Amino acid sequence: MAIHSNAEYARGTWFKERSLAGPVIFAVADGLIHHADTIAEFLAQDGYEIYAYLGVDRMKITTPVLFGDTLRAEAEVVELRPTQNPERFLFIYQNRAYNQRDQPVIEYQTTMLVVKKD
Numbered sequence: 001m002a003i004h005s006n007a008e009y010a011r012g013t014w015f016k017e018r019s020l021a022g023p024v025i026f027a028v029a030d031g032l033i034h035h036a037d038t039i040a041e042f043l044a045q046d047g048y049e050i051y052a053y054l055g056v057d058r059m060k061i062t063t064p065v066l067f068g069d070t071l072r073a074e075a076e077v078v079e080l081r082p083t084q085n086p087e088r089f090l091f092i093y094q095n096r097a098y099n100q101r102d103q104p105v106i107e108y109q110t111t112m113l114v115v116k117k118d
Contacts, residue, residue: 001021004018004019004020004021004024015064015066017066017067018066018067019064019065019066019067020064020065020066020067022061024065025061025065025097025105025106026056026059026061026106026108028065028071028097029071029073029095029097029105029106029108030095030110032071032072032073032097033073033074033075033095033110039075039093039112043091043114044117047116047117048080048089048091048114048115048116048117049114049115049117050091050112050113050114051088051112051113051114051115052112052113053110053112054090054111054112054113055110055111056108056109056110056111057108057109057111058107058108058109059106059107059108060106060107060108061105061106062103062104062105062106062107063099063103063104063105064105065099065105069099069100069105070099070100071097071098071099071100071105072097072098073095073096073097073098074095074096074097074098075093075094075095075096075110076093076094076096077091077092077093078092078093078094078109079091079092080092080114083113087115087116088113088114088115089113089114089115089116090111090112090113090114091111091112091113091114092109092110092111092112093109093110094107094108094109095107095108095109095110
């Protein structure tokens with residue numbers, strides 16, 4: 001779409017400049033959440049390790065992200081529950097990213113399959 005790639009076209013939109021496409025916003029936010037394996041380290045504190053990244057639910061992009069914006073992200077644990085396999089658990093957490101004006105730009109929920117380490 002031209003709004004994301006054509007600066008001349010974007011000047012004529014209500015954004016007045018290019019904006020990031022939704023998938024790019026998600027990739028940046030998820031990268032911020034997982035940078036330096038912070039989720040893995042958090043789980044390891046309680047003796048768990050990541051087995052599989054199962055998916056993302058309830059994604060909402062709430063504010064445009066423009067070139068030059070600075071983003072930060074945070075995650076909050078929603079649930080850790082056993083599966084039918086007693087060695088595996090579902091780890092669900094809520095992710096949010098904000099711009100430099102503290103406006104939320106994206107939120108979504110991630111589900112991972114984790115195992116208890118011996």
